[in-house]
Amino acid sequence: MSHTPTIASATSVAPSAVPLQSSPPFYLVARPQSPYGWMVMCGRVVPALRKLMLVEGANGVSTGRDGAGRPAPNPRHALDDARERGEVVVPWDVDGPGTSYIRRVPNTNAWVTRWETAYAGTDRVTTDSEGYAQWAESLVTRGIVPAPPLYALQTLAADRQAIAVREALKRPDLAAGAQAELAVVRALLDRLEPAVLPVDDAPQVALDGEAVDEPAPAPAPRRRR
Amino acid sequence: MGVTTTTTLSDSLLTQALAAQYELLVANRDALPMHPVLQAGYKGSVNMRASNVIKVPLVGLLGYDVAAGVGENVAVAPTDVTDSSYTITVTRHAKAYTATDLAKIVDALGILDPATLAADAARSSAIRWTDLVCDVIDGFSTTESHTGVDLTTAHVLSALAKLNALPSATGPAIGILHLQQWGDWMQDLGTAVGGALQFTPATGEVINLRGQAYQGSYLGVDWFKSGRVVSANAGADRAGAVMCAGAIGWADAIVEAVDSNQVSIGGKVLFERARDGLTGNTQYVSSSFMGVSKAQELGVSIISDL
Numbered sequence: 001m002s003h004t005p006t007i008a009s010a011t012s013v014a015p016s017a018v019p020l021q022s023s024p025p026f027y028l029v030a031r032p033q034s035p036y037g038w039m040v041m042c043g044r045v046v047p048a049l050r051k052l053m054l055v056e057g058a059n060g061v062s063t064g065r066d067g068a069g070r071p072a073p074n075p076r077h078a079l080d081d082a083r084e085r086g087e088v089v090v091p092w093d094v095d096g097p098g099t100s101y102i103r104r105v106p107n108t109n110a111w112v113t114r115w116e117t118a119y120a121g122t123d124r125v126t127t128d129s130e131g132y133a134q135w136a137e138s139l140v141t142r143g144i145v146p147a148p149p150l151y152a153l154q155t156l157a158a159d160r161q162a163i164a165v166r167e168a169l170k171r172p173d174l175a176a177g178a179q180a181e182l183a184v185v186r187a188l189l190d191r192l193e194p195a196v197l198p199v200d201d202a203p204q205v206a207l208d209g210e211a212v213d214e215p216a217p218a219p220a221p222r223r224r225r
Numbered sequence: 226m227g228v229t230t231t232t233t234l235s236d237s238l239l240t241q242a243l244a245a246q247y248e249l250l251v252a253n254r255d256a257l258p259m260h261p262v263l264q265a266g267y268k269g270s271v272n273m274r275a276s277n278v279i280k281v282p283l284v285g286l287l288g289y290d291v292a293a294g295v296g297e298n299v300a301v302a303p304t305d306v307t308d309s310s311y312t313i314t315v316t317r318h319a320k321a322y323t324a325t326d327l328a329k330i331v332d333a334l335g336i337l338d339p340a341t342l343a344a345d346a347a348r349s350s351a352i353r354w355t356d357l358v359c360d361v362i363d364g365f366s367t368t369e370s371h372t373g374v375d376l377t378t379a380h381v382l383s384a385l386a387k388l389n390a391l392p393s394a395t396g397p398a399i400g401i402l403h404l405q406q407w408g409d410w411m412q413d414l415g416t417a418v419g420g421a422l423q424f425t426p427a428t429g430e431v432i433n434l435r436g437q438a439y440q441g442s443y444l445g446v447d448w449f450k451s452g453r454v455v456s457a458n459a460g461a462d463r464a465g466a467v468m469c470a471g472a473i474g475w476a477d478a479i480v481e482a483v484d485s486n487q488v489s490i491g492g493k494v495l496f497e498r499a500r501d502g503l504t505g506n507t508q509y510v511s512s513s514f515m516g517v518s519k520a521q522e523l524g525v526s527i528i529s530d531l
Contacts, residue, residue: 048458127461
């Protein structure tokens with residue numbers, strides 16, 4: 001007895017293409033000096049990279065010509081603006097000549113990072129978050145993005161702590177996640193904080209607002225009555 | 226004895242007949258409306274300005290530099306007026322459809338009707354403007370970032386606290402979230418044990434004014450959802466934002482129809498017909514000119530799981 005049903009004819013429709021919404025190519029940009037320029041991803045403190053979209057008309061990107069004389073986005077203004085703000089534009093070939101961290105999904109106008117996978121017949125894209133987090137962390141270890149300043153890590157720790165507290169009653173699952181992220185940031189802070197310079201070099205200021213050369217005498221401790 | 230069936234009558238029947246109406250393919254069609262926060266960022270058109278780049282001066286007056294205490298009989302040191310600027314580059318955004326005469330003749334549904342294509346041009350231009358806004362709002366220095374975690378009310382409250390902590394972030398505010406972010410937040414808002422903060426969902430009348438993307442008001446912020454909000458962190462997340470007036474600036478060009486084959490739609494979209502009689506083709510081309518830039522740090526990017 002056959003378990004295969006009988007049908008009138010087999011379909012001749014070709015496998016469907018990837019129905020991804022078009023998205024332009026982009027650079028990834030780090031904001032290492034921003035208090036909010038860092039995040040915890042897969043147990044690592046990594047730069048929170050934003051996309052600088054190569055879209056004519058967005059953030060100063062204009063229309064220029066490529067090497068063959070064809071119209072192409074010209075991001076010069078946008079790149080200059082980003083660098084002027086102290087941001088680090090990660091070059092596409094940061095991992096070596098001929099490599100790129102972005103790629104175009106075949107048969108679409110959608111550009112994605114190389115850690116994203118698209119599938120035929122769906123607009124669902126999956127991400128290799130672990131791979132991306134490793135790579136983002138390597139940007140720091142390789143010296144492409146400066147290490148996070150202490151105040152950024154402190155801001156990140158305060159942020160995670162606040163979320164952990166707020167979610168504790170309503171969403172224990174999220175509170176636990178925030179606690180875990182907080183532990184990662186605190187571990188890094190513990191390693192870095194002893195290296196912070198004391199503020200000995202700060203000018204001593206007299207009461208009239210003018211800086212004085214000699215350090216002001218330390219105030220005598222007040223006694224409680 | 227023969228029996229007539231749809232199979233035997235194949236020469237007299239169609240294999241498929243068109244429905245009387247067509248349906249639109251699923252797409253992210255909702256464009257952002259001219260919300261006051263966005264309207265405040267309009268820096269005019271580039272018409273007759275000798276450049277497609279508008280430089281917007283940012284001047285430190287009216288409280289940027291404050292007076293300092295000066296001792297008696299001490300000369301006050303002159304202060305330079307602090308200034309900065311940002312630029313908006315206006316570029317062309319265009320689309321074209323070409324149809325053969327035969328295709329137009331047999332078109333039974335009016336798909337290639339010029340009025341239909343003109344309406345398509347107007348909507349496409351508005352969505353393109355939404356795209357440009359969304360391409361910019363993930364770039365605020367202040368972020369509410371929770372990679373891999375669904376957006377919750379706590380995250381939104383934290384983002385609003387950060388927005389309120391930004392100098393000059395006053396007046397009305399607008400929030401723009403990806404569809405997934407919005408859904409995640411609403412699930413949290415609707416199911417978690419809540420506080421006393423009231424979400425005011427959009428009513429029909431307001432949706433008529435602000436469009437389908439408008440979702441409602443929460444803590445004085447008008448919230449919109451859009452599928453055009455860009456991804457972040459290698460596609461793991463989406464990057465929406467909440468912002469006040471002055472966060473983004475934009476400019477455009479006014480277009481005019483100069484012959485009978487052109488129509489100016491609202492002064493913003495030039496829709497034209499170009500005829501190639503040799504091939505029997507008609508082209509319908511639409512062009513609009515606009516640019517959007519991040520202006521000042523008056524917004525907070527909201528990054529959460531996709």
